[in-house]
Each structure stands twice: as structure tokens, then as C-alpha cells.
Amino acid sequence: MKDAVSIERHGDVVVLVIDNPPINAGSAAVRRGLLDGIELLGRDDALAAAVIIGAGNTFVAGSDLKEFGQPLEHPQLPAVIAAIENCGKPVVAALDRAALGGGFELALGCDARVATARVVVGLPEVTLGIIPGAGGTQRLPRIVGVPRAIRMICSGERLSGQAAFKAGLVNEIATGELLAAAIAYARRLNGAKSPLRTVTLPSTDPAEVEAASRDALRAGKKRPAVVAAIEAVSSAASLPIDEALARERAAFESLRLSREAHALRYQFFAEREAARHPRLKGVAARPVARIAVIGAGTMGSGIAIAALDGGYDVLLLEQDQAALERCVARIAEHYRGRVEAGRLDAARADASLARLESSIDWNRVATADLVIEAVYEDLAVKQDVFRRLDHLARPGAVLATNTSYLDLDAIANVTSRPQDVVGLHFFSPAHVMKLLEVVSGAATAPDVLATALDVGKRLRKVPVLAGNAFGFIGNRIYSAYRKQCEFMIEEGAYPEQVDAALEAFGFAMGPFAVADLSGLDIAWRMRQNTAASRDPAHRYVRIPDMLCETGRLGRKTGGGYYAYDPEGRRTVDPEVRRLIDEASAARGITRRVLDEHEIRRRAVLAMMNEAALLLAEGVAQRPGDVDVVLTNGYGFPRWEGGVVFHARQRGHEALARDLDWLGKLSGPGFVRGELRYLLD
């Protein structure tokens, strides 16, 4: 086996090359190798300095997360950094591609940092429910000050090479070859050590610290890792560094074993897995450079922006010239907004817009490698579009539909090439939401699925493979969840209580607030369309229909489950309460109080039950996929892991009791999930 760190001599400079592919993650072997190299530097009089660099372009993109769930092996990172600080000779970190988490802490533990312009640096630990545990909370503020360090660490902000150079985190941007620049820099230090631990903190206005902490707590929903990070960074100003480092390490140690960190690590791995498919291993994706988006409405404009951001050439096609122009104006406005907010430079915005072509001439579709249809949700309309695409698109082009509910095969089968047809279900707003359900039809070719996953990754989405069934994965689960919440308001809770309980759990918005926002009429129409096939033995809550019948279709009509004040804040409407009471009475239900605990438990169990069904039916392929869908598309709190994560924590026996209980409360037909699919 190759050494995780190889040692090369370049005259009086020893170069320690970290070689732990694919991302040079910090591991016990890497730490041991570094320690050996630093010991050599200390004892060999022929050596004046060291450079630490990563093999294969990346410095160290993070730590091996698998290590974090168990006792950490020695030597640990703080010991490596202490050895660097104490070795008596300068050590320079040469950073390329990624220096993140423990990798950036290692770099901050060196005497200087030389980087390429394309490097990304940052301390994203908080997004994994922990804090930097090897001095990041102490060394970072010694360069950027306490307030900025709080903001950076609590948000997991990543800086590019230039931004890091401007902030003083990087001492030099290499213009030529990185290793040569780092060696030259190390020689120029002429033996001088300058560890960050000896740097005096930039003085800070306490009001700035206070403001940074307040913002971070709000954005981070007061999660334990955010609270601990603020405390650790702030202690840089009040405690001697060794005491502050010891406290940082203790906080890191206790957080890494917390349920929250466990859930976030689980999510991290589930997301990584979701984009990989054993079935598609070795299947080459078709090349895609140009994407046509058909239908320039809400979704079409978001998809076009996502595609432009992903570096694709985009062709926007419409039937309606005015709708097309409105959409192009919306896209231009979007880029202008990002430039004005300082989030994108003007040249890049212009370059993106220059890659956008818009047209009502459908012959242009022949230039596209991938077509994404986002016209009205109507089977006949979509079938008509696909007939035309079949006629006009070039052979081998991938034809995708963004349908939310329609049968993919019914769309694919109007073409002569159903093997090229796939579902690409984006979420609104499509340039923001991470989730992308990649739906496989009966005939979809493996290389078309591979292409869809590939494009999804380039669009910076989290793609999840789903089978072709009504509502795919996400909307099916969401519908079971909403149904259970409707049961609860029929039994005795009111919408604001259900929403408050689920928002306290971590959802950004409860289901009734969401329904008001998206409009109650879409689901109403769907219920009318499927009324004939509904099993009369199954429980059916009339409340949403009653609201729609009185014209309460949500925010757009001034109210739905809630009334809205002039500022748009939701308020309780006595009329809605009366209507709900009436609906319960009509069913002969004596209303009772449901506490927050019951509301959350039932909501989560309803989703779990549906997840088990989807897995049994093969609509979802792997348990983790379900959780990736819920957290990236439906606002399920990441730090809760997802419903499969919950099920596994609960265990078989308790879960069987839970579902039995849910079944009794929900009536016939609701609980049908098979537990083994969640627990295997």
C-alpha cells in the first residue's frame, strides 16, 4: 500500500505530499505521516523548512467523516498542528482545489499559506453538527477578527483563493506552479516561524460581535453547533489560547457524538449515495452542452437559470411570444439582482446571459442535446409537445418532462423513442431548490438516466432516482403527511397548532401555511379528478373542500386556512375555526386537545409509513433516497436526518407499536407500510 504521506526532499526543503484519494481526507494514516515528516524536519539539520501539499490537485477537502462516529485514533489533528508549531522551522501549506474543515485547520496551523486562485477554503463543520476541533475557532479570528469568524464558521462559508487572499487567510496566490511557489515562499521565510497562536487578535467593537452572534443564531435556528461555535470563537478574545483550544476540543468531542451530528453525517452519506447507482455503474452519460427548455413559465425560467449557472447553452422555447419575453426579462432581472447584491460579478452575469437564446421557432430544438419540457400540467398538452419533439429533436437527444404527477410512460409512448424519455422533476424555485427527482419510465435507457444524474450534478442539484408512480417519491409522501395533518384538525387541533408544532420541529413552514401559499385549488382539482377511484371505506376529510367551496383558495384569494393582515402575516380566522368545528360535528367527532408531541409523532409516522410503501413498490430504491428527498425538497429538518433515520433510531418493536397506534387513529387503508423496508 502507498504511504498516505510521502516525503520528498527538494534541497533544504522537505515536501510532505498528502496522498489519500479521492479528496485527501484527513485520516489517522495521514496524520501519522505528517507527524513523521515534521519530526524529520525538526531533527535533520540539512532541512530548513517544509511544505505540505496534496497529491492530485486537492489539498485536504475535509476529514474522514466515518471516523467521527467512533473513538478517534491517535495522533489527532491538534497534535499534528502542535508539532508544526513547535518544530522550530517554518512550514508552508500549499493549497489547491479544496482546503476545508480539518484541511483548512491544518493550513491555519502552518506558518504561511500559498494557494492557487481556484482554491476553496472554509470551515463547514457546523453544517455537520460539530465545530472545528483543531484550533479553527482560535486561529481564524486571529486573522479575520471575531465577528467575521463567527459569520464564517456558523454559516460554513467558503472563500475562493482571491477572497481568502483579500481576507489575509492566504499569504500569496501562486502565479506559476504551486509547489515551486510554496518552496520559494518557504525559503524566503529564512527560518522565521510565525504561528497564528502568537498573533494578537484584531480589536473588535463588542456591538459587532453581538450582531454577528445574533445573525448566526437566527440563521442557524439556535442549533447546538451554532451556539457552541459562537462560544468558542468568542473565547478567543477572553481566554488564553491554550485554555480556549482545550475548550474548543471538548465541545467538538461532545458534539461529534450527538444525535444531531449523527443525523447530519447520515444525510451527507445518503446524498452522496443518491447520485450513484450500482445499476448505472460504468454506463457513460450522453454528452450535453445545450439544453432546450420548453415553456417559459414559473418552472421554465428557474430551470433556465439553473442551466445557465451550470454552464450550459440554453434555448428557451414558447408558444406565446409575450410569455417568452416576460421570461427573458425575468431571467435578466434575476442576474441583475445577483450582481447588485454583490453575489455575482457583472462579467459572469453577462457571460451567462450571452448563452441564452429564446425563440418561438420550434425548429431550433434540433440544436439541443437535452430538452426539458415545463408546459402546463395537462397530459394532452404534454403529449402534443412530445409528438413535436419526436419529429424535431435530433436523434439521441434526451427528452425530459418536468411533470409533477402525470404518467411518464403515457408521455414517452407518443414518441418513437421512449428509451430517450426521462422525468426531471424540479422543485420551485427551480434555480434554488436542491432536489431533482430523476424519474425512470418503463423504457428509459440506462445511459439516459446516467445523463440525467450527470446533468443534475452539474446543475448543483441533489438528484434522486425515482420510479414512475403518481407523485413519484416526494409528492406521495407529502400527500400522506398532509392527509394525516387534516385528520388531526378534524379530531381537535386547529391549523395554527399543527403548523406551530411542525415548525418547532424544524420545518420552515407547517403544512397549512404551505397550502395557503401554493393555493388550495390545485389539490382540490386533483381530488375532484380522482373522486371516482377513491375507496369509500377510507377516511376522507372534507375541510379543504369546504374551504374551497367558500372561495378560500389561499393567500391569492386573501385567505385559506388563515386570514392575512395587511403585512401578509397569518392570523387565526374565527370563520375557519367554525367551519372546522362544523366538519368534526358532521362526522360525529367529539373534538379533543392534541398536544405538540402527538402532532409531530403522527406527522413523522405518516411519512415513514408512506416511505415504506414506496420502497416496497420500488418507486424509491434505497431507504436513504427517501430522506434525501424530504430534506432537500420538502423542508424536513436536515438535523433530524429524515424519516428512515428516525425509524432506525426507534427500532423494530417500538415502531410496530407506533404504526399500530397510527393505524387505529387514521382508520382503514392508511397504514400499509412494511417496516422491514425502512429498517434493512
Ligand code: NAI
Ligand atoms: P406555468 O403556467 O407557470 O408555465 C407554463 C408555461 O408553458 C407558460 O408560459 C405557457 O405559455 C407555456 N406553454 C403551455 N403550453 C405550451 C406549449 N404547448 N408549448 C410551449 N409552451 C407552452 O406552469 P409551471 O408552474 O411553470 O409548471 C410547468 C410544469 O412544471 C407543470 O408540469 C408542473 O406540474 C411542473 N411543476 C411545477 C411546479 C411548481 O411549483 N409550479 C413544481 C414542479 C413541477
